[in-house]
Amino acid sequence: MEEESEVMTIEEFLENQEAEEESADLVFGGDEGKECTYNEGYMPRQAVFSCLSCAPQGNAGICTACSLACHDGHEIVELWTKRNFRCDCGNSKFGGKDCKLWKEKDAENKENAYNQNFVGLYCICHRQHPNPEDEHLGEMLQCCICEDWFHEAHLGLLSSEKVPRDEDNEPLFDELICQNCVGRCSFLFRYQELLIPPGIPDETHPVEQSETSTEAPANVAVEQTMGSKAEKSDALTSGKKEEGSVSNGVSDVAGCSQSSNSICKLKPANVNAETGNCFGKALFLERSWRTSLCQCDSCVELYKTRGLSFLLDKLDTLQSYEALAKERRKTRMEQAEGASMKLLNNLDHVAKVEFLHGLNDMTSELSSFLVSGDFRDTGKTVTSADVYEFFDRLKKRRKL
Numbered sequence: 001m002e003e004e005s006e007v008m009t010i011e012e013f014l015e016n017q018e019a020e021e022e023s024a025d026l027v028f029g030g031d032e033g034k035e036c037t038y039n040e041g042y043m044p045r046q047a048v049f050s051c052l053s054c055a056p057q058g059n060a061g062i063c064t065a066c067s068l069a070c071h072d073g074h075e076i077v078e079l080w081t082k083r084n085f086r087c088d089c090g091n092s093k094f095g096g097k098d099c100k101l102w103k104e105k106d107a108e109n110k111e112n113a114y115n116q117n118f119v120g121l122y123c124i125c126h127r128q129h130p131n132p133e134d135e136h137l138g139e140m141l142q143c144c145i146c147e148d149w150f151h152e153a154h155l156g157l158l159s160s161e162k163v164p165r166d167e168d169n170e171p172l173f174d175e176l177i178c179q180n181c182v183g184r185c186s187f188l189f190r191y192q193e194l195l196i197p198p199g200i201p202d203e204t205h206p207v208e209q210s211e212t213s214t215e216a217p218a219n220v221a222v223e224q225t226m227g228s229k230a231e232k233s234d235a236l237t238s239g240k241k242e243e244g245s246v247s248n249g250v251s252d253v254a255g256c257s258q259s260s261n262s263i264c265k266l267k268p269a270n271v272n273a274e275t276g277n278c279f280g281k282a283l284f285l286e287r288s289w290r291t292s293l294c295q296c297d298s299c300v301e302l303y304k305t306r307g308l309s310f311l312l313d314k315l316d317t318l319q320s321y322e323a324l325a326k327e328r329r330k331t332r333m334e335q336a337e338g339a340s341m342k343l344l345n346n347l348d349h350v351a352k353v354e355f356l357h358g359l360n361d362m363t364s365e366l367s368s369f370l371v372s373g374d375f376r377d378t379g380k381t382v383t384s385a386d387v388y389e390f391f392d393r394l395k396k397r398r399k400l
Contacts, residue, residue, distance in 0.1 A: 027080060028325070033064040036101035038087040042111050044315035048085050050077040050118040054097060058119030060088040061112065070100045077120045082147060083316055085112055115148055122149040124180070138163070143178035143282075145185065145308070150178055156281030161198035164284055172196055173284035175318075182283055184306050187299075190266045194292055196284040265294035290317065365394050 028047045031037070037046055049067040050058060053074035066089035067076055090099025092107040099105060116122065122129050122140065129140055129149065138152025141163070152163050156179035164172040173196045177185055188194065290311050293299070303309050310316040347355060369390050 028064050031064045031328075033068050036065050036087055036089065036099060037063040038089070038099070038102045038105055042084045042086045042109075044310075044313060045081050045083050045318075045321045046085060048079045048082040050079060050120070051075065052077060052120065054094050055088075056119075058116070059114055060091070060093040061085060061114070061118060062089040063087040065101055066090075066099060070097075077118065079117050080142070081318070081321060082113075083310055085109075088112065115146065117148060123151050124154050125151065141176055143181055144175040144285075145177050145181035148178065150282070155179065157198050158281070160200065161281075162200065164196050164199040172199075174287040174289055175285045177283040177285070179281050182281075185283070185308065187266075187302060188283060188285075191289070191292065194286045194289040196286060198281075198284070264296040264298055266299075362394060366390065369393065 031047065037043060047064050048061040049064070049071075050061055051067070051071045051074050052058070054060070054071065061079065061082065062071065066087055070089055086109040087099075087102075087105075088094070088109055089101075089105075090097065090103060091105050091109065116126060120128050125137075127134060134151060137154065140149045140151060141155070142149050155163070155176075157163070166172055177188070293303075293311060295312060300309075300312070303311055314320050
């Protein structure tokens with residue numbers, strides 16, 4: 001019974017293999033993990049890891065290559081991707097342990113930002129992930145501003161609301177902004193067409209609201225709901241602190257009208273009337289919403305003041321990051337194919353003919369084997385006995 005649970009159809013194996021490779025490429029941005037990224041500076045976005053064996057305080061991050069070459073066997077936390085980050089491996093935070101891939105590094109990367117994720121904690125509930133006991137809290141979703149991850153049940157939504165998804169349970173939104181960052185992005189309430197309202201829960205599949213959720217009252221500024229959580233975040237953060245905290249909600253947004261060099265897209269409006277009771281819960285944004293943001297001088301200065309200039313950087317988006325990963329994957333596969341052809345072309349005529357005949361025999365035999373065994377058409381599983389049988393048949397054919 002144990003052996004049967006491990007077998008799979010050839011179609012399933014090939015599909016799983018392809019999916020796993022592509023998924024890894026998307027997370028790692030096509031980075032093969034051979035070189036430390038330190039020399040590339042503060043990258044717009046890259047895969048980042050934390051080593052709790054070397055930096056248990058969670059105040060350091062390392063690139064893919066260093067996680068493999070310098071921290072193999074250590075307690076590693078995979079953080080997915082982070083923006084504007086430079087590899088810390090081997091600097092002053094690692095107690096004299098040099099980076100094996102790039103030894104000459106600054107003592108500290110002052111522009112790096114760290115949060116609770118670097119010690120393996122997430123969400124406003126400050127729990128580890130994955131955690132089987134948290135499945136009832138829904139999927140973990142990442143805020144595009146602070147880049148922390150949040151359970152669906154901890155996004156500040158009312159019990160009558162849910163994360164907007166389609167019939168196939170796929171997100172209807174491009175990115176989300178957590179309730180802790182909404183005040184910092186209050187100008188977005190001037191772009192009502194870019195906001196997607198929460199959906200209505202399906203009564204047959206409710207997402208439970210945890211007791212740890214800190215839902216904010218209507219019209220209360222975010223800073224009033226964070227309390228000790230903000231202090232914990234500051235304690236974990238070293239390097240560059242977040243700029244542009246909002247002390248009075250949205251009153252400063254209405255001053256954006258016309259600058260000396262460009263005209264603002266936004267018209268003066270009663271912003272408080274538009275926001276309603278949206279403070280204290282997450283915002284869901286339309287696809288490609290960043291391209292609709294005003295880029296007049298006043299708005300650009302506003303983004304800069306609040307530490308949000310990255311919103312105008314196309315390389316900051318996950319779409320750009322994943323597009324680059326796919327392009328690198330395509331190039332790598334083409335290079336691999338090219339290397340195979342180069343190897344074949346370097347063979348003499350006799351060796352080349354023998355190689356092609358051998359390849360043709362194996363392909364033909366494999367095709368016949370799959371057809372005779374009804375593996376592809378019926379979804380029949382391939383066992384170890386089938387594999388041995390195939391190679392026995394191949395050996396016998398070569399002797400003929």
